[in-house]
Amino acid sequence: xxxxxxxxxxxxxxxxxxxxxxxxxxxxxxxxxxxxxxxxxxxxxxxxxxxxxxxxxxxxxxxxxxxxxxxxxxxxxxxxxxxxxxxxxxxxxxxxxxxxxxxxxxxxxxxxxxxxxxxxxxxxxxxxxxxxxxxxxxxxxxxxxxxxxxxxxxxxxxxxxxxxxxxxxxxxxxxxxxxxxxxxxxxxxxxxxxxxxxxxxxxxxxxxxxxxxxxxxxxxxxxxxxxxxxxxxxxxxxxxxxxxxxxxxxxxxxxxxxxxxxxxxxxxxxxxxxxxxxxxxxxxxxxxxxxxxxxxxxxxxxxxxxxxxxxxxxxxxxxxxxxxxxxxxxxxxxxxxxxxxxxxxxxxxxxxxxxxxxxxxxxxxxxxxxxxxxxxxxxxxxxxxxxxxxxxxxxxxxxxxxxxxx
Numbered sequence: 001x002x003x004x005x006x007x008x009x010x011x012x013x014x015x016x017x018x019x020x021x022x023x024x025x026x027x028x029x030x031x032x033x034x035x036x037x038x039x040x041x042x043x044x045x046x047x048x049x050x051x052x053x054x055x056x057x058x059x060x061x062x063x064x065x066x067x068x069x070x071x072x073x074x075x076x077x078x079x080x081x082x083x084x085x086x087x088x089x090x091x092x093x094x095x096x097x098x099x100x101x102x103x104x105x106x107x108x109x110x111x112x113x114x115x116x117x118x119x120x121x122x123x124x125x126x127x128x129x130x131x132x133x134x135x136x137x138x139x140x141x142x143x144x145x146x147x148x149x150x151x152x153x154x155x156x157x158x159x160x161x162x163x164x165x166x167x168x169x170x171x172x173x174x175x176x177x178x179x180x181x182x183x184x185x186x187x188x189x190x191x192x193x194x195x196x197x198x199x200x201x202x203x204x205x206x207x208x209x210x211x212x213x214x215x216x217x218x219x220x221x222x223x224x225x226x227x228x229x230x231x232x233x234x235x236x237x238x239x240x241x242x243x244x245x246x247x248x249x250x251x252x253x254x255x256x257x258x259x260x261x262x263x264x265x266x267x268x269x270x271x272x273x274x275x276x277x278x279x280x281x282x283x284x285x286x287x288x289x290x291x292x293x294x295x296x297x298x299x300x301x302x303x304x305x306x307x308x309x310x311x312x313x314x315x316x317x318x319x320x321x322x323x324x325x326x327x328x329x330x331x332x333x334x335x336x337x338x339x340x341x342x343x344x345x346x347x348x349x350x351x352x353x354x355x356x357x358x359x360x361x362x363x364x365x366x367x368x369x370x371x372x373x374x375x376x377x378x379x380x381x382x383x384x385x386x387x388x389x390x391x392x393x394x395x396x397x398x399x400x401x402x403x404x405x406x
Contacts, residue, residue, distance in 0.1 A: 030156035036066040039154050043163070047170050056174040060146060070143070070151045070187050083344040084292035085337065088321040091131055092328065100130045100329055110221055114208070118228035119238030123329035128227050128312070131322055133193040136220065145169060145183040145191060149198060152189065165189055168202040177205065177214040184217070192216035194227045204230040234311035235304075242305035243323040244287075245276035245335050248295065255380065255390040257289040259302060259310075268301065277333050292320050294393025297338035300324070316373070345394050350375070353394050356402040357382055 032039075040061065047057050104111060104126055111122035129135050146169050153162035172178055185191040191201055196216055205214035208225035216223045249272035256263065266282040268289065274280055280301075287301040300320070309319040324335060345353065347369035357363035357378045362385070365374035376392045383390040386401035 032154065032156050036154050040064070040150070043150075043153075043166065047167060050167065052167075052170045052174055056170055060170050060173045060180045061150075064147050064150050066154065067147050067151045070148050071155055073187050074152060074155070074157070082317070083342070084317050084320060085298065085342075086344075087317050088324060088335075091321050092325045096130050096134065097325075097328060099135055100126045103129070103135055104329065107220070107224075110224065114225050114228045118225070118232045118236075120228035120231045120236055121326075121330065123326045124231065124236075124242070125224050125227050126329055127322055127325040128194055129224060131318075131325060132195040136193040138193075142184050143187045145185050145189055145198070146180055148185075148187050149189040162189070165198045168198040171202050172198060172205075172214075175202075175214075176212075177201075178217065182215075182217060192223045192226075193220070194223045196226065196230070200230055201226070204233050231308050231312070234308035236308045237305055240305050241303045242309070243290075243303065243320075243327055244280070244301045245324075245327070245332065246280065246289075246299050246301050247274050247276050247336075248289070248291075248299045248339070249273070250339075252295070254295055255384065257291045257295070257391055258380070259288050259290065259306075262286040262288050265301070273299075273301070276336060290320065291391050291393060292317065293338065293342045293344070294395070295389055295391040296340040297342045297393070298335050299338070314373070316376075342393075343396075345371075345396070345399075349396070349399065350394065353379075353399050353402070356399065356406070359406055360385070360402060 044057050044061060048054060104122055108122075111125060114125060115121055133139075146166075149162055149166045149169055153159055153166045155162075169183060172183070173180055183191065186195070190197055194216065196205070201214070201216060204226055205216055206222060206225040206229045207214050208221040209215075209219050211219070214222055214226070216226055246268070252271055252273070263286070264284045265280060265287055266284065268287065269280055269282040273289070285303065287303050288306075290300040290302040290306075291297065292300075300323075302323075306319070306323055309323045310316075312322070313319055328334070350371055351367050351369045354363060354365070354367045354369075354375060357375070358367070360382065362381045363375065363378035365372075365378075371379070371394060375394070379394050379398065380390045380392040382398060382402060383392070386398065386405060388395075388398055388401065
């Protein structure tokens with residue numbers, strides 16, 4: 001999900017997904033060709049050819065105009081720096097947690113039905129509901145979704161992605177789920193209390209209240225069941241864990257702390273990893289060691305279900321926060337602060353680090369001051385090169401080592 005605008009509204013950090021950030025950077029200097037009206041004529045032809053009726057096309061697209069305010073917001077976004085602890089503390093605060101517990105109690109029968117059908121626990125669904133919209137309290141900026149998505153599709157930066165979204169808004173209307181005037185949400189085109197893109201809405205939306213249409217804007221059952229449907233579509237495995245806080249020893253093969261690397265829990269136990277609470281069985285269940293703030297910060301074992309969180313939102317800190325929030329609703333205690341204080345690098349420091357990584361031919365991404373999916377692997381390579389523990393987390397010491405080895 002695209003949470004950038006919503007999180008800014010809530011006073012939290014905006015985190016770009018790696019894929020969108022990379023594409024936006026690559027297309028930063030692109031130019032549109034033709035007028036919006038000419039482009040829209042092509043959209044109408046494509047929609048008709050794909051099986052969307054002329055009546056639906058006219059009903060949905062007639063009168064739709066270009067919105068420069070959407071482009072201003074899209075082009076003006078920044079990547080803010082905030083650590084996992086800062087972000088998660090804010091987004092999983094006591095008030096939001098207590099409200100979530102109340103919703104679980106109030107809607108217990110609904111959550112039970114959802115889990116029975118989709119295999120996604122109530123803890124997982126309610127945590128997304130809380131993070132995405134404060135359990136429906138956040139309504140977005142009430143932007144007309146069709147106009148916003150059409151504007152973003154016309155803009156050359158991410159035209160393919162949003163053109164697909166626009167086609168699916170037409171399909172939502174044609175299917176009878178929402179009228180065009182009911183399609184309201186945030187400027188980036190997301191709908192409902194679980195903030196679905198039109199394409200996810202069309203593909204994974206569920207009519208769970210039985211009224212004959214998928215109404216994720218006003219129907220809580222539809223919105224929550226659709227969230228579970230989406231997670232199942234992302235590969236969620238019924239009855240399996242997703243995240244567990246652990247404690248790590250002072251010495252560990254830190255280069256193995258990588259989402260791309262899995263070991264049986266028995267191997268992690270052999271290396272001295274222990275459960276922060278409860279038990280950590282020495283069995284064959286596969287898990288990755290997740291260190292969102294490096295070897296001195298909080299540590300987690302991420303199980304295969306965690307991959308569904310990264311499908312929901314590729315922003316690493318958001319995905320980890322959402323998974324952690326769900327563990328709280330599942331009965332886990334609040335996480336610890338790690339083995340030692342960790343001071344995150346500022347944006348200028350990250351830019352310098354990225355430049356040094358480029359000098360050392362370890363990184364060819366953007367110099368944007370954001371530790372994203374391209375920077376973390378390069379950090380790991382650099383740590384191995386200069387003899388630091390390879391936990392993939394950038395530090396002032398790594399910058400000093402890279403400066404001295406140029």
